[in-house]
């Protein structure tokens with residue numbers, strides 16, 4: 355199954371179309387899906403082996419996650435030079451249900467939650483689901499990238515926000531926030547007693563040229579009022595198996611969560627998610643390295659293809675992950691390019707409108723696939739643009 359590069363080059367569309375996940379079943383078979391954040395790569399061999407063994411043994415009972423803290427701590431130390439206390443790691447079913455429970459535990463109904471649009475759409479819907487308000491502090495453009503707007507954050511915090519949802523690395527811009535920005539954020543959070551929930555699900559896919567700085571590694575002051583949510587689900591493509599991790603790094607936050615967080619959280623994890631996450635964090639690093647090389651190559655390929663076929667499309671190469679935030683505003687595709695490209699190019703991107711302020715005229719493309727399928731996706735975008743222009 356796996357070639358010399360780890361199986362990342364040779365994906366077959368006919369085989370991918372046999373998958374029954376959301377990516378492959380949401381649209382008709384003539385649409386090429388490049389929307390939801392699932393990747394197309396095969397399973398890492400240690401994960402495949404762990405799951406096959408579980409099926410072989412009829413090992414489909416309730417989850418037992420005791421080893422996850424230790425195994426994740428090893429990975430965090432090796433990959434991010436981040437010292438994690440294994441006892442301060444709690445399993446949850448997935449990142450967004452973890453965030454829902456953390457919001458319930460760390461804020462009150464009606465409290466304001468700050469988000470940094472354009473941002474992952476559930477950052478708007480999940481706070482609302484648990485009865486909180488959303489306040490936007492949009493990212494700012496600075497030089498070659500997006501940055502946290504510290505003035506906007508300060509204003510939102512001063513106005514009484516209780517929690518901030520940090521998306522780090524950031525979806526959809528692919529930004530890995532810098533030490534200065536994160537430190538300034540931590541100072542603001544301390545001054546205004548705001549809790550920072552740092553969603554670091556994309557961090558294992560930090561690409562060459564960037565460094566992931568875990569928010570909880572900023573120091574004990576920052577860690578007092580912060581929680582991180584991490585997991586193997588994005589990098590190793592196992593979101594359907596349901597396992598994320600909540601991490602703390604201070605006795606203050608540990609005590610708060612012990613008191614307030616639902617004890618049921620850990621029972622809602624998927625058993626296969628725990629088994630696969632143990633394999634990913636414990637034995638999945640060489641596969642992860644190959645993944646990062648492929649994504650680095652795809653990032654360059656995408657830039658080259660856009661320059662050649664769609665020079666009007668703005669693209670800031672992401673620093674982490676496989677999502678590309680494409681700016682179509684120089685083309686006549688209106689507010690929602692994804693809708694027109696689906697209709698006229700038979701390619702499904704994520705609509706920029708769902709990412710909040712700053713999303714109009716943008717669409718997000720998933721390049722977690724083979725070079726050939728990525729090339730086909732860009733060809734479809736180009737033919738969609740040409741078809742719209744001809745109307």
Ligand SMILES: Cc1ncc(COP(=O)(O)O)c(C=O)c1O
Pocket residue numbers: 391447448449450451474521525553555556585587593598
């Ligand atoms: C920033 C971010 N957080 C959370 C998720 C979803 O994670 P989960 O399926 O574990 O809720 C995604 C998925 O794309 C994401 O991009």
